Structures are given as C-alpha cells and as structure tokens.
Amino acid sequence: MKKSHILAIIVIAIGLAVVVSSISNSSTYAPFRTAMESQGKSFHVVGKANLQKDFIYNPEVNANLFGFYMTDNEGQEQLVLYNGTKPQDFERAEQIVVVGKMEGDQFLASQILMKCPSKYNGSEQDRLKVAGEQAG
Amino acid sequence: MDIQYTGEHLAYGQIGNLLVIFSFTFGLLSTLSFLLSLRKEGVESDSWYKLARTSFFIHASAVIGIIFLIYYLIHGRFFEYYYVWQHSNSILPTRYMWACLWEGQEGSFLVWTFWHVVLAFFILGRRNTWTAPVMFTVMIIQTFLASMLLGLEFGGIKIGSNPFILLRNHPDFANLPFIQMPDYLSRISDGRGLNPLLQNYWMVIHPPTLFLGFAATAIPFAYAIGGLITRKNREWIAPSLPWIYFAIMVLGTGILMGGAWAYESLSFGGFWAWDPVENASLVPWLTLVAAAHVMLIHRKNGTALGSSYILAIISFLLILYSTFLTRSGILGDTSVHAFTDLGMRGQLILYMLFFVIMSAVLMWINRNALKGPDEEESLSSREFWMFIGTLILTVSAIQITITTSLPVINKVFGTNMAPPEDVINFYNSWQVPLAVVIALLMAIGQFFRWRQSDTRTVVRKLGVSFVIAIICTLLYELAFEFTRFQYSLLLFTSLWAFFANLDYMLRTLKGKISFSGASVAHMGMALILLGSLVANGEKQVISQNKLRVDLGKDFPNNENILLYERDTLPMGDYYVTYKGRQKEGIHIQFEVEYFKRDLDNGQLEKSFSLFPSVQLNKQMGNVSEPSTKHYWNKDVYTHVTYAEMEGGEKEQQDDTYKENKPIELAIGDTVTTSNSLVVLEGINKELDRSKLMLNDNDLAVSARLLVMDVNKDLYRVEPVFIIRENTMMNRPVEIDELGLRFTFEKILPDENKFRILIAEKKSNSRDFIIMKAIVFPQINILWIGCILLMAGSWLAIRQRLSENKRDSHSNITPEV
Numbered sequence A: 001m002k003k004s005h006i007l008a009i010i011v012i013a014i015g016l017a018v019v020v021s022s023i024s025n026s027s028t029y030a031p032f033r034t035a036m037e038s039q040g041k042s043f044h045v046v047g048k049a050n051l052q053k054d055f056i057y058n059p060e061v062n063a064n065l066f067g068f069y070m071t072d073n074e075g076q077e078q079l080v081l082y083n084g085t086k087p088q089d090f091e092r093a094e095q096i097v098v099v100g101k102m103e104g105d106q107f108l109a110s111q112i113l114m115k116c117p118s119k120y121n122g123s124e125q126d127r128l129k130v131a132g133e134q135a136g
Numbered sequence B: 001m002d003i004q005y006t007g008e009h010l011a012y013g014q015i016g017n018l019l020v021i022f023s024f025t026f027g028l029l030s031t032l033s034f035l036l037s038l039r040k041e042g043v044e045s046d047s048w049y050k051l052a053r054t055s056f057f058i059h060a061s062a063v064i065g066i067i068f069l070i071y072y073l074i075h076g077r078f079f080e081y082y083y084v085w086q087h088s089n090s091i092l093p094t095r096y097m098w099a100c101l102w103e104g105q106e107g108s109f110l111v112w113t114f115w116h117v118v119l120a121f122f123i124l125g126r127r128n129t130w131t132a133p134v135m136f137t138v139m140i141i142q143t144f145l146a147s148m149l150l151g152l153e154f155g156g157i158k159i160g161s162n163p164f165i166l167l168r169n170h171p172d173f174a175n176l177p178f179i180q181m182p183d184y185l186s187r188i189s190d191g192r193g194l195n196p197l198l199q200n201y202w203m204v205i206h207p208p209t210l211f212l213g214f215a216a217t218a219i220p221f222a223y224a225i226g227g228l229i230t231r232k233n234r235e236w237i238a239p240s241l242p243w244i245y246f247a248i249m250v251l252g253t254g255i256l257m258g259g260a261w262a263y264e265s266l267s268f269g270g271f272w273a274w275d276p277v278e279n280a281s282l283v284p285w286l287t288l289v290a291a292a293h294v295m296l297i298h299r300k301n302g303t304a305l306g307s308s309y310i311l312a313i314i315s316f317l318l319i320l321y322s323t324f325l326t327r328s329g330i331l332g333d334t335s336v337h338a339f340t341d342l343g344m345r346g347q348l349i350l351y352m353l354f355f356v357i358m359s360a361v362l363m364w365i366n367r368n369a370l371k372g373p374d375e376e377e378s379l380s381s382r383e384f385w386m387f388i389g390t391l392i393l394t395v396s397a398i399q400i401t402i403t404t405s406l407p408v409i410n411k412v413f414g415t416n417m418a419p420p421e422d423v424i425n426f427y428n429s430w431q432v433p434l435a436v437v438i439a440l441l442m443a444i445g446q447f448f449r450w451r452q453s454d455t456r457t458v459v460r461k462l463g464v465s466f467v468i469a470i471i472c473t474l475l476y477e478l479a480f481e482f483t484r485f486q487y488s489l490l491l492f493t494s495l496w497a498f499f500a501n502l503d504y505m506l507r508t509l510k511g512k513i514s515f516s517g518a519s520v521a522h523m524g525m526a527l528i529l530l531g532s533l534v535a536n537g538e539k540q541v542i543s544q545n546k547l548r549v550d551l552g553k554d555f556p557n558n559e560n561i562l563l564y565e566r567d568t569l570p571m572g573d574y575y576v577t578y579k580g581r582q583k584e585g586i587h588i589q590f591e592v593e594y595f596k597r598d599l600d601n602g603q604l605e606k607s608f609s610l611f612p613s614v615q616l617n618k619q620m621g622n623v624s625e626p627s628t629k630h631y632w633n634k635d636v637y638t639h640v641t642y643a644e645m646e647g648g649e650k651e652q653q654d655d656t657y658k659e660n661k662p663i664e665l666a667i668g669d670t671v672t673t674s675n676s677l678v679v680l681e682g683i684n685k686e687l688d689r690s691k692l693m694l695n696d697n698d699l700a701v702s703a704r705l706l707v708m709d710v711n712k713d714l715y716r717v718e719p720v721f722i723i724r725e726n727t728m729m730n731r732p733v734e735i736d737e738l739g740l741r742f743t744f745e746k747i748l749p750d751e752n753k754f755r756i757l758i759a760e761k762k763s764n765s766r767d768f769i770i771m772k773a774i775v776f777p778q779i780n781i782l783w784i785g786c787i788l789l790m791a792g793s794w795l796a797i798r799q800r801l802s803e804n805k806r807d808s809h810s811n812i813t814p815e816v
Helices: A003-025 A032-037 A124-135 B010-038 B046-075 B082-087 B094-103 B105-125 B131-147 B201-230 B237-265 B276-301 B305-327 B345-365 B382-404 B406-413 B423-447 B455-479 B485-508 B517-537 B779-810
Strands: A043-049 A066-072 A077-082 A095-103 A106-115 B152-154 B157-159 B561-564 B568-571 B574-584 B587-597 B604-610 B613-615 B623-625 B627-630 B634-643 B661-665 B670-672 B676-684 B699-709 B714-717 B720-724 B727-731 B733-735 B740-748 B753-760 B768-777
Touching (some): A077 A095, B046 B082, B046 B105, B094 B201, B131 B345, B201 B237, B201 B276, B201 B305, B276 B305, B305 B345, B305 B382, B382 B406, B423 B517, B455 B485, B517 B768, B517 B779, B561 B568, B561 B574, B574 B604, B587 B634, B587 B768, B699 B753, B720 B740, B727 B740
Antiparallel strands (some): A043 A066, A043 A095, A095 A106, B152 B157, B670 B676, B676 B699, B720 B727, B740 B753
C-alpha cells in the first residue's frame, strides 16, 4: 500500500471522527417540556422573558444570581436561574436563548444569549418611537 | 396624489441610482468582453480587450462614486435617505462616519467591491497572458456584488438592496401617516445612529482590512480559474503565489484586528470566543495557508497540482460561504454579531452556487491534466511533511466548519441541533491537539531538504532548539500550573517551533532576511499559539467572590464581585477601590483604583487606576466597555458587569428609613448591615424601670447590641421589648451616625432566639458596581506573534515576486 493511501485513510478517519463528535456533542433546541422530561441534560431553549413578572436580582445580596421567568415557544413559563450578573439591556432582548438544564423545578442556565435586533436593524418599536415623537 | 415634499435633496439619490446601474451594467459588459477577448485560441483580441478595460474603468468609477456619495450623504446628515437615517445621527463624531458606511450590508458589499477594483488596477497595470482570464473571473465576482445593490423587485423576488432608497419609500416607513405630510422631513429630528459597539477605532480599521483580505483571496482563485479556462494548468501557480501570501497577510491581520477589537472593547473577556462570525473568516485563512504550502510544493517538484487547485479555489468559496453565513440571517440564534436578513438569502445562495458549479465543471473538464506524476514522496523530504501539515490544517478547517454550520445543517435536514453547551471547550478539545501537530511540523519542517534529506543531519540540527525548548517549557511549568497535559504539549511544541525557526534563520540561512519569510512567519505563528495558550489557558479571574455558594459543580465560579463606593476589597495580588462615577460625553466612567501592599512597610500603595465605562445609547441600548492596564508581562482587564443606571445620586439626602428587615438572632450571633457589624451580646433583664417609664406589672427586657462600623468604632444600644397586659410593645433605638434603627420585636422561646428589626436610612444606600477583573499573563507574546506573522508573509511576497521576475528575465519556465 502506498503512503498516500495510508494518509488518505487516516484523514478520512479523522474526518469521520470530527463529524461524529460534532453531532454527538451537540446540544438540542427544545422547549421546557422536553428539558423537564430529561432532567439534568443540557438543552438550548428559545423564548422570551416575561417582563410582567419581577426579575430576581439583588446584587447587594448576591451579585452572581439572576433569575427571571421565561416563556418558551410553546408558551410554557418557567423560572430560569443564572449564575452571573443581570445582562446589560436584558429587558430589550426580543428573543433569548438559555443554555442549561432542569434541576427540579428550576432551569439552571449556564449561558443567556440575547437577540437584540434593534442593534442591527430597526425594530418595529424603534420606528414607532421615532414616528411618534415626531408626529406628536 | 403627488405630494410636494419639502427639504429633500433628491438629486444625490438620482445620481446614486444611476451609478448603481452603471456599476452593474458595465461590470457585466466588462465580464463578457474579457471572456470574448479570450476566445481566439490564445491570441487575445484587442478590440474586445479594449472594450473590457474601458467598461472596467467605468465600473470602477461608479463604485468609487457610490462610496463617496454615501459618505457625503452621511456627512451632510441627509436623513431623507434611509441608509443615512438608519446608520448615523447628528451627534456622531466625524471619525466614526466611515464606520456608518460599513455598518449596513450594502456598504460592506461596497467596501468589498472597492478592494476588488483596487486590486484589479494592479492586475491591469502590466498586461500579460494572465490579465484577461484573471480579470474575467474578478469581474464575474464584481458583477454579482454589484447586483447586491440593485434593489429591484420582480414578482416578489428581490434583487439587491439599494443604499439610495428614500426613507419615505422604504417599506418600514411608507405607510406611516406622518410620511404623507409634505414637511415630514422636518419632523425627523435625528437618525437612528451608529451601533455603539462600532463606535470604536478598531471598527474603523478592522472591517476594511478584513474585506481587503476577502478581495485578495479572489485573486489566487481567479488565477486558478484562469488556468483551468486557458488550460495553462501549471503556469498559474507562480504568478499567484505572491497574491496568496498577500491574502494570508491581510486576511490574517483583519482577523486579528477583530480579536483585538473584541479584547479591547467587547465585554466577553478575551480575544477569541469561537463565535460563528469569527470562525467564518478563520476557516478560509486556514485553507489559504494550506493552499500556499501545496502551491510551493508544486513549484518545487511538480506534484500536488490537484490539491493546489482545490485549496486555492475552496478558500474563495469559503469566503462566499462565510458571506452567506453572516448575511443571510441563518446564524440568528447562534451568533451575536451577524447581520439580519435583508431578504437576499436566495441571491446569496445563487452567488455561492454559481462559483461552486463553475469550479467543479472546470475541474472536471481538466481532470486528466490535474493528475500528478505517479511517484512516492520520501519520508525524509520537506514536501512530505508540508503535505501532512496542509492535511492537518484542512482537518482543522473542516472541524470548525461543521460545528459552525449546525444552523445550516438544521435548515437542510430539518434537525434541531444546537452547538455543544460549552462551545469554547469543544473547539479547544479538537483544535489544541491539531495545533500541537502543526507546531511540531513547523519546528521540524524546514530542516528537511526538498526531495530527500539525511535524517541524521536533520536530527543533529534540531538538537539545540530542542534543548532550549525543553528548558523554557520547564520554566513555564514552574511559573504556571498547566492543568491539562495537552496544554503542556502545546507549550513545548510551540516553544520548539519558535526556537527551531529562529535557529534555522540564524544558522542555516545565516540571517539573510530576504529568504527568511517562512522562518519569521512560523516564529510568529508559534508565538500566537504560545501567547493564546498562556494568556487564555492561564488567565485568572481575580474578582472571585468566595463568600457565595455555587449553584452546582457544572456552573462557572462566581466571577463577579460587588464593590461599594469607597470600599476596598482584595483581588488577587491587588486591593481594589471603587472611587465613584462621572459622566464624560456619552460615557459613564467608573473609577477603579488598584493598590498593592508594600512589602516593607505594609502600607497600601496605588498601582494604577482604570476607567471601565458604560456607553449610553437610548436608541440601541447601553454598552459597557472594559478598561485594561497593560504591563509588559500581563494585562489587568476590568469590566463593569452591572451598575445601577438610574437614580445614582437622588437618594443621597433622604433622611427617612427604609423598611425594617427582620433578623432572628441567638445570643452571640452576628449580622451585617451596609455599613456595620451587629452582635447580639446578651439580654438585659435588669432594666432601669423609672427611666424607661415602665409600669410595675410590665415585663421588660432589652437586647444588648454591639455595633461596629467600618472604622472599627463601637456603639452599644439596647432596644427594649415590653409585655404590658398581654400586648407586646417595643422601644426602638437609633444610631444617628450610622443611620440605623433597631427594634426588639419578639422573643422566640422555642428556638431560643430573638427577633430584631433593623432599618437603614435611605441615605445609607451607597453607589456600587459589580465588576469582573481578569489577569491575562503574557498576552503581549500573542501580539508580537501577530506582527512577526505579518512581517514573515511580507518577506514571502517579496521573495516570490523577485523569483518570478528572475524567471521571466531568464525566460526559463519555472522548474517543473
């Protein structure tokens, strides 16, 4: 067998390993319902923060604990706890993704990803605000 | 129906639209004429060539015209244009106005187009057999890019997005009532403004550099396509080598500037986060480096032609893919800084597919010519190890691409995969071992000679650098604790790569700079690996709050710490004080002072002050910006993660009490208030009844409280608890100096505890910040590595240029 063939086989093997590891290590986008069924397993949950309910953030007591209620895309509401400070402009996020797992009846998030389209593209709200200010 | 709008400047837009159409039409005309000029069997038809060149000049002028026109509109604050309204406002300083141009997709396409035009001038400058085929390919790319600005719509299909669209015609505005008023413009007081994240000097230089890198990647691609079209399958490599090194240099600089921007002004605490947008530009860089190496192999011994073609072509295709990822909105959930969808996803896919199919078809037609000679490379040849290196680079690129492409895979296969929970760790677990191999190959590669070398000589020559690297590794291991074995391996291999290349340059090349491109670039790359390893792997979050309990072992440590104004806390080797805040323009600056304890007299001595800040932006939300102290051997990075933004000062004079906080204490227990420690020393039953005006039948006790303030001054107070005829009463006491009030509310006999209410005056609440401080050791090694890598690439460009010149002078075809 030629060296180039051996090399080709090794590269293909590594390539397959890459694919397998990417897929087996990947997390899943899921609603809270699924996360509850598989306690302790990590999921990405997409949804919106419920701004009607108060956030749990009392930095003078614990600067590293932030909690909020979040409604996922199926409409289920869930308390999410995050081990960190309240993210800048959390209220403005039009959509959030929390990465973490259910422990009991709490969702413990290790990451909060916020989507603030307003930073990149005018949101509906922005436009109405400008229009309102001017017309009013 | 026709409304006579007032105050608009419509002429600019009309000129702009004309230029957009010119840029597209003449781009297309130029493409076709370059193609036709090629058709006559190698003899280039002059009239077609002239037409092509003239069309190109018109196209180029149109592109440059559009750019300056948009800049002029932004500068003149003509908010009747949607693009100007969307990306700028009247308080924006002039120095950031160029950033407005490339904040939007249309503008960033323009910057990209502009660089193609500039590079095309160099191609056209000296006409040779390559000019027409290369320009043909470049102009196809240009025509596609020009179409991105057309802003036409045919039956629901949108072609491009026009930067000169008027605010009142934009779909977001057209139906708003105030737009119907003739003087609507005077009702628009200001634009939406530039994204605060982009109001930074790095954002003025990073995007244009990155786009120059994108544009430069198109040139080796154009040579490769030219080679396939004209069937000069071997000759394309020599003239495209300088270009590929140029692309490596510029794209690399652009990526690293992005890292520097993230480090200096973003708040994630690092220079690289494996964000999809970062990855999207890193992957083509990796394949470019791989392409450059196989092309060198081909130039030396005539093999590796197929892989040269594939890698040169794929690098450009990956640039297109990266464009697709960042601009189609497909990354939506996984990246924070992708553009939003402008409804051009279809057009972007078409753009990408066109070049994929064109390249594949051309390669297929030429498949017989691409076969290399059927000979084995010796294990002791330089080309064998270079080839292994390119394979490893390719594997690295594939791994990054697959994980970054999960959203695309989801779209295509309808799956629901999300990136791994700890993405950074996942990437590192693959990329660190690959980097170990790359570093090893960089160390030994150059000591092998082309075709065949004496292994014993190679080993002997590597000895010195090996020993030095071992010693340095041991020193590093003593200074830092590397937790993972693979980190120690990378530490050693990158050190070896550095010293081996230094050795090669000094002893083998005898310090001849003009031939040292590869050595210098490899030294740079080795330092980049070493710097990232030490700075990132050994970074220390010194702001850890050790008092609090973790949520669980899977959660990160508590990395943020609360700091009251004028309060001092120990952090790592430092003591840190928050001195207060002040407003500077649109920034709120927080003054954070760092002290060190003098070892001789034990006094705290000021080391430095940092001013992390929050940039206020009502339209788009506040953005916090870190502040970093740079030392030669480490950086101290400080970032305010949370601060109360409203009502900072208004409560200062408020003398009323806040609500009572109930606290249950046993004797000997301690509790803290915002400014003191309170100890329940005991219960006093022997009270002076007459002084307290108690009845004879009253049961009365007092709680003996010892209060110690921050200056260690002591106060003793005794709030009284009374039971009079079955009702409970109490006599609160106050400490005016501390703004505290204590009430003895209840005795809890079952638990042997006493309930005390503590109230604080509102004026007691002091300003505070929550901050994060990280020490990055030796991060300067990373930046020095970047500079060396760029310098090495520059030397390589010069070396290849002079080689090509020599070859063309002596009229000898390059060795095949």
